[in-house]
Amino acid sequence: MVVVLLATLAAGCAPAPPPATASGSPFHSERKQWVHLSPVMREHIDRAVAGMEGPWLVILHSTGSEGGSVAALEDYHRRVKGDPLGIPYPFLVGNGRGMADGRIHLSARLDTFRDEVAKAGATPQAALAIGLVGDGNRAPPTPAQLAATDEILDYLAAKAGRLRVRLHRETGESPRACPGKLFPVKELRQAYPD
Numbered sequence: 780m781v782v783v784l785l786a787t788l789a790a791g792c793a794p795a796p797p798p799a800t801a802s803g804s805p806f807h808s809e810r811k812q813w814v815h816l817s818p819v820m821r822e823h824i825d826r827a828v829a830g831m832e833g834p835w836l837v838i839l840h841s842t843g844s845e846g847g848s849v850a851a852l853e854d855y856h857r858r859v860k861g862d863p864l865g866i867p868y869p870f871l872v873g874n875g876r877g878m879a880d881g882r883i884h885l886s887a888r889l890d891t892f893r894d895e896v897a898k899a900g901a902t903p904q905a906a907l908a909i910g911l912v913g914d915g916n917r918a919p920p921t922p923a924q925l926a927a928t929d930e931i932l933d934y935l936a937a938k939a940g941r942l943r944v945r946l947h948r949e950t951g952e953s954p955r956a957c958p959g960k961l962f963p964v965k966e967l968r969q970a971y972p973d
Contacts, residue, residue, distance in 0.1 A: 787887065788883075788934075793853075800913055803893075804963075804966040804969060804970060805922065805925035805926060805928075805929060805966060806925070806928075806929050806932070806966055806967055806969070806970035806971070807933070807970040808843075808928065809934055810930075813930060814881075814926065814927075814930065815881055815882070815883050815926065815927035815930045815931075815932075816927075816930050816931065816934055819844060819950060820883060820885055821934060823885055823889065824885070824889070824934060824935070824938070825938070827869075827889045827892055827893065828892065828893075828935075828938050828939075831892075831893065831896065831938075831939075832939070832940075833933050833938070833939025833940045833942065834939055834940065834941040834942060834943050835906070835907055835935060835939045835941045835942055835943070836906040836907070836942075836945065837906060837907045837908070837909060837932065837935060837942050837943070837944045837945070838906045838908045838909075838944075838945050838946070838947055838950060839909050839911070839928070839944065839945070839946050839947065839958050839962070840868060840908055840909065840910045840947045840957050840958055840959035840965075841910065841911045841912075841913050841914060841915040841947075841957055841959050842910055842911070842912050842913065842914075842963070843914050843955060843957065844912070844913070845876055845912060845913065845914055845917070845918075846874065846875075846876025846877040846878070846912060847876070847877045847878065847911070848877040848878055848911050849866070849871065849877065849878060849884050851864035851877060852866050852871065852900070852912075853866055853886075863888065864886070864887045864888055864891065864896070864961070865887060866884075866885060866886040866887075866888065866910070867886075867888060867908065867910070868878060868888060868908040868909060868910030869885065869888040869889035869908060869909075870883060870884070870885060870886070870907070870908070870909040870910065870931050871883070871884040871886060871892050871909075871910045872884075872909065872910070872911050872912065872920075872924045872927045872928055873912050874911065874912045874913045874920070874921050874924055874930075875921065875923075876912065876913075877912065878912055880921050880923040880924065881921070881923030881924055881926060881927045882927070883927050883930075883931065888908070889907075892907060906945075907935065908947075909928055909931055909932075911924050911927055911928065911958055913959075913960060915956075915957070915958040915959015915960065915961050915962045916955065916956065916959040916960050916961065917959075917961075918961060919959075919961035919962065919963070920958075920961075920962060920963075925963070932944065932970075932971070941972060943971075943973060944967065944971040944973075946958055946962065946964065946967075
């Protein structure tokens with residue numbers, strides 16, 4: 780048993796996600812522990828947002844690709860998109876295709892959030908983004924991705940007091956209905972009404 784657990788952890792597999800709420804929603808599950816956000820990640824978030832007041836705008840994206848590793852997505856955004864910071868989302872959540880299912884990666888973008896807020900002032904242009912690896916028009920996010928996203932949103936809400944959560948397509952800048960037609964919008968809106 781211990782060998783299997785160690786092998787699983789060594790392979791980068793996240794533990795099973797917590798169950799959905801009684802309503803069946805993947806959002807706002809009862810938080811008894813942090814499964815996907817490690818203590819180191821939570822400390823990194825704490826440093827990045829220290830002293831900042833909410834509400835914060837959080838925009839949910841998908842990568843538009845069936846899979847992708849952190850290295851591949853970093854390379855694509857730097858080389859093809861010309862973004863020196865690489866991945867455009869402070870939070871990237873894997874789907875098991877190139878990145879472990881439910882695994883959260885904190886990108887360099889998280890460390891620039893404070894500067895983006897300062898530049899934007901009172902306008903809603905500065906936002907934290909969560910990118911889900913996958914194409915939400917072909918397949919829904921995995922349960923582990925939704926559980927990880929829920930943890931990120933819960934943790935950010937605890938820091939900000941309140942979040943304004945939007946889908947990328949709701950910002951008017953999305954060419955492919957991002958994060959995709961198969962994203963559970965109804966459940967998200969029940970958990971995060973505006």
